[in-house]
Amino acid sequence: MKTELKETLFKNGQRLVRLWNGYAEARYGNIYKVRIQAEHRKTLIGLFLPIDDDSIVLDIGCGDGNMFPYISQLIRPKTVWAMDWSEKMLEEAKLEAERVQAISNTNFELFCCDISQPLDCLDESVDAILCNLVICYVASGWRKPLKEMARVLKPGGYLYLGTLLNTWSFKDLKLILHAVIEFLRHPIASFQGVKYRRIASEVAEESKRCGAEFPSRHELIDFLVSLGFKDITAIPTYWKGGIALRAKKSQTPFMA
Numbered sequence: 001m002k003t004e005l006k007e008t009l010f011k012n013g014q015r016l017v018r019l020w021n022g023y024a025e026a027r028y029g030n031i032y033k034v035r036i037q038a039e040h041r042k043t044l045i046g047l048f049l050p051i052d053d054d055s056i057v058l059d060i061g062c063g064d065g066n067m068f069p070y071i072s073q074l075i076r077p078k079t080v081w082a083m084d085w086s087e088k089m090l091e092e093a094k095l096e097a098e099r100v101q102a103i104s105n106t107n108f109e110l111f112c113c114d115i116s117q118p119l120d121c122l123d124e125s126v127d128a129i130l131c132n133l134v135i136c137y138v139a140s141g142w143r144k145p146l147k148e149m150a151r152v153l154k155p156g157g158y159l160y161l162g163t164l165l166n167t168w169s170f171k172d173l174k175l176i177l178h179a180v181i182e183f184l185r186h187p188i189a190s191f192q193g194v195k196y197r198r199i200a201s202e203v204a205e206e207s208k209r210c211g212a213e214f215p216s217r218h219e220l221i222d223f224l225v226s227l228g229f230k231d232i233t234a235i236p237t238y239w240k241g242g243i244a245l246r247a248k249k250s251q252t253p254f255m256a
Helices: 014-025 028-033 035-045 068-075 087-102 143-152 173-185 187-209 217-226
Strands: 002-005 056-060 079-084 107-112 126-132 153-164 229-237 242-249
Touching (some): 014 087, 028 035, 028 087, 035 153, 035 242, 056 068, 056 143, 068 087, 079 087, 087 107, 126 143, 143 153, 143 217, 217 242
Parallel strands (some): 002 107, 056 079, 056 126
Antiparallel strands (some): 153 242
């Protein structure tokens, strides 16, 4: 396994990095014990398609590596390049990568970088990209990282994207009802859900102060089409406040 921690200047604020590090220290992976989170992840991984054995998947904003087992089992690439800007998240991701690598044929390479900046990848160099719950928090806005994904993805490759939309609010009254139902179903998970929702809300507020925005469904899909993506399958999540989608890059060049 190769781990490269680049000396990257995080231009969008050290506070954001500290918040994500705190998210990792709070055991971020437990968030998927909460039903609404688990349903989103289940929807997204349900879109995964297997690819050739000699392929590369780029996991952008990999967090603690909670998607590694699903990438390995369902997409089945030879190599996963995983990147995040939180070194604390990558510490957890490294442990998960070692566990998955020991029981599969998938190799993992981890990188610490600021994904609001250009990706350190050649044009059309990866076969598939996964980016889950990331673009809505990027301080440079969600369009810039999507342009980079279009640039590095091979024609015919798939983008798997999960994000919150502009219809989502961490203060939605439905979340209170959801918390009550979660408490009756699983008391421990309900307390975890309240904690992680608070952290995520703080991350979202700070990200927006730095320039991040949550896209609308139409804005997102229209922009992907403008970048040369087609065969877009988009499924609502988070009570239509989020989306999980799969999009295939056209053989034609993407728009700069």
